[in-house]
Amino acid sequence: MRVILFLLRKEFVQIFRNRMFLPMIFAMPLVQLLVLPLAANYEMKNIVAVVVDHDRSMVSQQLVEKIAASGYFRIHAYPTSFDEAFSLIEGDRGDLILEIPKDFESRLIERGGSSVFIAVNAINGIKASLGGAYLRQILTSFSSELRERQMPVAAFPPLPLIRLKTSVRFNPIMSYRHFMVPGFLVLLVTIISTYMCGLHAVKEKENGSIEQINVSPVKKYQFILGKLIPFWILGVVVFSLGLFVVARWVYGILPVGSLLLLYAYLLLYLVAMLGLGLLVSTYCHTQQQVMFTMFFFMMIFILMSGLFTPIESMPRWAYLIACCSPITYFTEVARMVILKGSDFSHLHIHIGMMSFFALLFNSWAVINYKKTL
């Protein structure tokens, strides 16, 4: 115990003495948490629409105005032919084409119906499907407005209609940020703790000081605890800063669930991820190698963690990989506890899996850290 205390004191002196370390540990997560949720947004705005209006009537004018007023679209140009419009798409100066036929208004009035043509650039799949859907929604509401105007309500019995009443739970204003902030919190804690722990541990190898430790009576577990505990503490500090300062004051997110549960899970998660950092460092000899190896794991873990895309919609094999990533579980837990208020009974699987990861990574790291190099 005494030895661990001396090791800890040494680690903290080294961490706080490193001029790059502290700003990186605190500024990076805070700045990223401020920037990323605001920038990463699945709501599509500024879809560039190109309108080919062959009709040039009152009604077509109203339709175009309604589209422009929706806030989703920016009408870029009014070319006179479809080919002209298509060349704009080809030049990447438009996302979709709306073609209004010549007798649009007259057909609407005389025959009670008309059609328009929509062509969507689907290079960006999300943009294409969302843009198309928004445009369809606008067209539908435009046509029902038209109908109401043309046929006075009193004259006919009301048409049978199913009205939808939606109640949005846990994120009532459907804010994308509410969904992303807990995820980014997890991401930042992960990067800080895992990278730093791995880098810090391998530094001993790089400058040879591990030899001096190895010829001393310090035991394996003492050395490893000396590396884990400082970053365990720093991880909690960074997470708290993110949760109580940025999430609360900038995004107004207050955890609904139990803080105790959230922190208990955070501690367990940090043990697992720090173990991964140590494990990588036992296989590497330089900080550069650690960076590369970590980057490889982190890319896969993060992109497949359900942070950006739901893991349920991944193909089966990818879903299975996602289930092997500790980040997946903590991202879920953070969202469940912070947004939904889930309690202990909902998290059995998450806790079980994380304990397994913690045990696996750490015991592997201890076994692989050889005192006789």
Next chain:
Amino acid sequence: MIENDKTPWDINCRCVSKRYGSVQALSSVSFSVRKGELFGLIGPDGAGKTTLFRILSTLMLADEGSAEVNGLHVVKDYVEIRKRIGYMPGRFSLYQDLSVEENLNFFAALFATTVEENYDLIRDIYVQIEPFRKRRAGKLSGGMKQKLALCCALIHRPVVLLLDEPTTGVDVVSRREFWDMLKRLKEQNISILVSTPYMDEARLCDRIALMQSGRILSVETPQHIIEKYSDKLYALRTADMARLICDVQQMDCVESCFAFGEYLHLTFSDDDQAACLVLLDYLKKKGHQDVVCHPIVPSIEDCFIKLMR
């Protein structure tokens, strides 16, 4: 290699071998260090000195053979050995971002002791670096670093000191100071195994082992090694040294010829006196001027070069 001496050994190596892939780093190395002895391992880079140190300091396992340090087996009793040895690796391996003082206190704490408790042992060395005790270890000069490393290796009062090339890359004055310290430590009855690529340091040891390509060529006192040098050695110089080497090497009567500073060191294959005269005559014919040639006492380096052949 076992000598008829009643003194117990502090280091005992028996037929130690180690191989890295296709490179035989050590082949059947055997030697012993007496208690309180200052024992030198002399040899060029790549002779296997560091490997030997790593095996003795329990950092590495030997492929074959066995070794004991202070009567303890390096594999079975490694925990106990680590408490009793002070190891100073060839590469500076203290914490560069901690100060002199912090490094020393840290290593004392690891061995469950304090700097005050063993201050008498390191005082002579520590006073020299004390003015810089607040400075980070990474910012010290080479000689200072080695002194600090020696302090850290001594802070737990080891019985055996293993020093791997402690003076490599250190200036001449610091090197001399360092060896003076080793002599004082020897008086404290600490056994010291030290390696060096510098031949001039060899004569400061009680006994030396000459190593090359993973083998020990001989173990002797420096005096003995020189006495055992059987040939007569001559030093030769002229005004034009570059041409001299080529000319001398063409002579049949010259057995060996090496450049040593401003002289060539020569041995002759047979009758020295006659051969020497023949050589001088030959050089005169070749037009060499200012020819100086006289017999000299061989140095350790001469002995080493001879052994290497």
